[in-house]
Amino acid sequence: MVKILYFAGLREATGQGAEEFALPDDVRDVAALRALLRKRGDAWAEALAESKRVRAAVNQDMAAGDTPVTDGDEVAFFPPVTGG
Amino acid sequence: MVKILYFAGLREATGQGAEEFALPDDVRDVAALRALLRKRGDAWAEALAESKRVRAAVNQDMAAGDTPVTDGDEVAFFPPVTGG
């Protein structure tokens, strides 16, 4: 299981803030997880589309598409940040 | 007449803070005035020596050696500034 968090516009678009997710064996990085989540339906496909600027973090560190994801990780998806 | 002011180390070295000074006809700029003041004695010669970093202002604007000085002006001599 991994914990997945969604923030800001992504949270609103997917209607989901946090979930526990059973990681399939063949999903080993952020890009693969994002691709899998897109298959959940139109809202997910659009919110996580490759053309969209989506940022990710693994265990609270900024992550890239090839950042590994393994059981027990905390993964987050969110738009580019706009604080300050 | 011009008004001459001295600040900080220059005030202490010359023992003078401010004076009214009759400007000779041939003294027309800051460098000439500084050279004339050096002739007042050893303390003046040393404090205003060419080798010393002395700054000047004419009418409260930073001045160079060739900045004109005329009757009625306020001229100031002082060391490089160290505020802030």
Add this chain to the structure above:
Amino acid sequence: MPVRIQNEDFDIGREVAQLRRDNPQVGAVASFVGVVRDLNDGKTVAEMTLEHYPGMTEKAIEEIIGQAKGRWQVYDALVVHRIGRLAPLDQIVLVVVTSAHRGDAFAACEFIMDYLKTQAPFWKKEKTPDGARWVEARASDDAAAERWQTKD
């Protein structure tokens, strides 16, 4: 704590005094306060809400402060960032850096702000006459953060 995320407002005077307290080696204190403007991207802003990623936010900012301390001679640095609902004229963020000399204090303070803008997980939602909208990230903020990578 060098990083605080809070709903409450902050007092720059108290924070500056606290950060440099009892350190007579501090000669320079650079500070930055970010404020809510009533106009953004051409639209009137009545109110905004700031969301963050608890845990990661603090960690990301602490890392940014650590980088600043590695690059410049800095005694202490503080970041206070507000979350929740804010109105125009409200303070959003405070960065304070203490140093022996002003060059280090200015550079580290600006560096922390530039990195915070692109690396710290905060998101702003604005209420405008046309409805609520999430603020878009700016290319100019990416550029501001990137310029520190070529310096030195």
Add this chain to the structure above:
Amino acid sequence: MPVRIQNEDFDIGREVAQLRRDNPQVGAVASFVGVVRDLNDGKTVAEMTLEHYPGMTEKAIEEIIGQAKGRWQVYDALVVHRIGRLAPLDQIVLVVVTSAHRGDAFAACEFIMDYLKTQAPFWKKEKTPDGARWVEARASDDAAAERWQTKD
């Protein structure tokens, strides 16, 4: 008044609030506070006295602020500089700049400090265990001011 020369201490919180008051276009406030250190050029400093050139000081700083406003998008700028006797940990100088954006606020604030250091007629005399001495101007301060001339 954008320039104040005074014996009394100042309160950065009050000055920042005052400068940005009622201007909801201000998004960024950059500030600098200079502080007396207990050590300078390797000597312990027990106390210092700040002398200035009344009239010219205000004029010089107003000109520096005017230059900053010509170079960057700045709403307001304030300089408060203390004179007279000061001890370690005492505040010496405050510069505050308000702007729509942080890049302008930081640049203008640092520019004002760098120019003040070389252009505003103040002189410091320090009391050390070896006696009193006038502080020497630093080449690094000239260099800091000069770098603004090649930029832009």
